[in-house]
Amino acid sequence: MVGNSAIKGLTKPRDPVVKSSGNKSKPTQASKGYVDLPSWTFSSATHPPFWRINNETGFAEFTADLRQLFYHDLPRDEGEYWVSQITPQTLKSLFEGGEFAYAGWQDVPVWYLGTIDDQANPVAAQRINVGFAREMGAHVEHRELPASHSPFLSLPEETVQILVDAVEAFTGHQVAAARSEVRRARNKESLPAVRLWQPLTWYKYGLPYGFGRLVGRGIMIFRWCKSLWRSG
Incomplete structure (x- = not known):
């Protein structure tokens, strides 16, 4: 986006x-x-079923096996390495800023x-x-x-x-x-x-x-x- x-x-x-x-x-x-x-955020309509909203921390929290979700066709150790590189996503980036969105x-x-x-x-x-x-x-x-x-x-x-x-x-x-x-x-x-x-x-x-x-x-x-x- x-x-x-x-x-x-x-x-x-x-x-x-x-x-x-x-x-x-x-x-x-x-x-x-x-x-x-235009005017949409990443989660304007809904959010993926594999994460939940935590309003207390202000971050989205994954609820699924990320290696299986994103890297299931990689060797296990390689997939686990990339899982370790995933960082938390703020709710602001997911639900705010729609007024700046543009359908390029x-x-x-x-x-x-x-x-x-x-x-x-x-x-x-x-x-x-x-x-x-x-x-x-x-x-x-x-x-x-x-x-x-x-x-x-x-x-x-x-x-x-x-x-x-x-x-x-x-x-x-x-x-x-x-x-x-x-x-x-x-x-x-x-x-x-x-x-x-x-x-x-x-x-x-x-x-x-x-x-x-x-x-x-x-x-x-x-x-x-x-x-x-x-x-x-």
């Missing part, structure tokens, strides 16, 4: 259709797991990295998020990896490759001169899409995308009605 809000005023207004001229194109943003709205993902092309084996943010919810953002007018390139909440730790090479793809799409220049066949195959598998001849994809991607679009359309209609009410 901080990254989304930080680009306010640093991009040109988004056109209905993203276009490029030569090697020049608009800024791009890489996203992992969250699409916010609506201004620039976005690459969204989904994590299929995520136990903190279910993959179905991630796909709904993508459908929602697209319905709200965002240009989203969606990729997925068979990883936990932390693909940068469990699948670092594949994560970097997707980042390289994003940079190449943005600049129009090839960054990595040599790519192995394994990486190419993995990269091909990371492209989630609804395919007419593969009914399973209708359920895996079509339903979440469709529900997300329905939610996005509902918000747009609500905003339109609200603007009419104010103008009246």
Whole structure:
């Protein structure tokens, strides 16, 4: 959310259709797991079931096994090390400051990295998020990896490759001169899409995308009605 809000005023207004001229194109943003709205805080609607609010200390307290939640696909000792690096999150950062929030993902092309084996943010919810953002007018390139909440730790090479793809799409220049066949195959598998001849994809991607679009359309209609009410 901080990254989304930080680009306010640093991009040109988004056109209905993203276009490029030569090697020049608009800024791009890489996203992992969250699409916010103006005036929202991280916990505007609700908070995750794996932590509780402690008003006495002013911090959110985890109630789940964090190694299993965030790092279950890492070796146990490595996962436990990263758990030891997690610091408390203040309630102020989770519930306050919504007036400063900005939906930067609506201004620039976005690459969204989904994590299929995520136990903190279910993959179905991630796909709904993508459908929602697209319905709200965002240009989203969606990729997925068979990883936990932390693909940068469990699948670092594949994560970097997707980042390289994003940079190449943005600049129009090839960054990595040599790519192995394994990486190419993995990269091909990371492209989630609804395919007419593969009914399973209708359920895996079509339903979440469709529900997300329905939610996005509902918000747009609500905003339109609200603007009419104010103008009246």
